[in-house]
Amino acid sequence: MTADMFPGLPEQPGALSGVVVLDLSRVLAGPYCGQILADFGATVIKVENPRDPDVTRGFPPYVRAGERELSGYYAQYNRGKLTITLDLSTEAGRTALKDLAARADILVENFRPGTMAKLGVGYETLAEVNPRLVYTAISGYGQTGSRSRRPAFDSTAQAAGGLWSMNGDPGGPPVRVGTVLGDLAATLFAVTGTLLALRHAEGTGQGQLVDVAQVDSVIALTENAVVNYTVDGDVARHTGNRHPWVRPYELFPCRDGHVFFGAYTDKFWRLACELFGEPGLAADPEIDTMRKRFDEDVYERRVRPVIARWLAGRTGEELERMAGEVLPLTVVKSIKDVVEDPGTAERDMVVSVDHPGFGPVRMFGQPIKLSATPADVGRPAPELGRDTEVVLGALAGYDPDKIAALRAAGAI
Template structure:
């Protein structure tokens, strides 16, 4: 385990809050790139872990070149994309294809609690630093491997991206306009879901390691992760043989529960329960909308596809057509499930988002400030750290070698001259 003194020293090097979080004292070696992996380790860093991001000295995480970019005179631009998923980390470089670089990773692992990697299965084994080797170096190591299809099964060695997971996990086939072609979910949901499950797996394995002294492999598949996001699709198929198709903004059986147009855009309205339907009629309609339609009082009747299409939906559309998003939210937002459909600019400036500290600002000297999303995990005693900077490539290599691994200055210089770091 890392000592409090070294943890505070490394935290100061990274210029992030050294206040102990829930995972204070936990050391994570992060050999991931892009999003599935970096986001997982970033969450652990936000929660207080000391995360050491290991990059190849000549081939670093290529999201360092992803837009949007922040400019600084006389220097390389900095990727806001990279910064968003790598805050609160320490930068370390090592050529893991070089024997001495692999040896450095082993020495890091010997002092660590967790390693996170997102290579294709077998890659780390080829380098001689896979789980079978690293658990010999550190028997209590939690080794988290995030990949497209997991460490087992016939697809395990296939290359994969987020879209691969959306395609093979079922989500792509369900999403899109009704009677139209399937449409990918408009974000990298496979990467993000795998990262979140990775955090859950790491925390569970850490607790086991702390109580038994034995680490384990945390095997996370993007395909598996996406499958769990398909709501009732699995049970609909296994019980009834139904294969869900794209429905646009509609729900497969709950009505009204979808997108509706209004004067200046769209709102989500989900007043499908008997309670919310009655309140909605009283707020938006006239006396006849509820009292004059007793055959619409029961939720099951409103769920009928024909009744909904011919009577319920036109009624709701009439309610909303002359009102703005703001007017509708002010009128009914506290009483029924009604929310404006907001673009990201509206979301970033939303008062609820501000109240929850969900957009945070970090200053990067010379570049200015960068606003990114905060942490949805709210802990009242050990709050997440969200304003730390992402590291420059290898920014803390020398300090980690010296303060954590005990290298002398001449040894560090030799490693640098050899291209190992």
């Protein structure tokens, strides 16, 4: 099924134009998955309970227009979607979801495993209604296994996936990564899995369950920690702003802040020595190869003090101007710096989306750049239930009387 088969259901241009998505998810991991699909042209229909909508509609920051307010958080993760209300605790609401799922391509949800099945609209039920449906379920621990029913948030995934234990200063306590990486990792794997399953469904008519766990997703982002343990028995430890063994590859102070300096290869080390006026260091027999500089004692005694001396007396801007196009050397920027950086604007990574009645809201853009079918990030997040009648009429084939009956029954 595609959106152009349903007169009255808006269809957007893009790589996923014509793909119909039911987004039942809440908060971040699922909504962000739906937002990415919407950016690239999918007709994404956000389904919310009329009496218990997505809690992020109340998250700060707030854009205000008189007594009305719009959550900037909600706006960022739900742009480009349609929205309907359905109360799945009612028989009429469940029937309506089945009727919508019968003609959709994808469904995304991030409830605790078993919740949808308990309501009578789980994967097995909806697969009977629509065998080609791609059903993407995002959860903390996954749909299977002894931990599947446990409640989970982002920090659950960071803790259970090992990431928290790897982050922090040497000798100090574990430190949470300063963004919701458990949610964000699950989002990206969910998008990937959904598109893989969609391609299979389009070729064979066979849908499937896409099962993505936050904990699994975090484990897959721990770089070499797993193989270091399975091969050598090494347990990842806190290394602060340093890499466990690549050196130099860390944070250094400069005159007005901090920079990342990562000239660890022989080529970059030679260029750094030349650029900072000490070319002879590149041939020093104690530190002339990458392997020698990786030795922790050698690095602390011979290499790190040299780099600290090179950088300490210069500003971050001066260092970037001097070496940024030659070496991996970058100023550590605040979010204010990032938003106002001309390079961010050049990549369209902060965009302005107009929300009727509230005006423009600036938010991050779409990092996936397609040359032929680029993303459309200019469509705003919808007000609760705005498209209920249009979607039920166009996708489920409900007439005005049936929709009125659903409303009277409290199902929408």
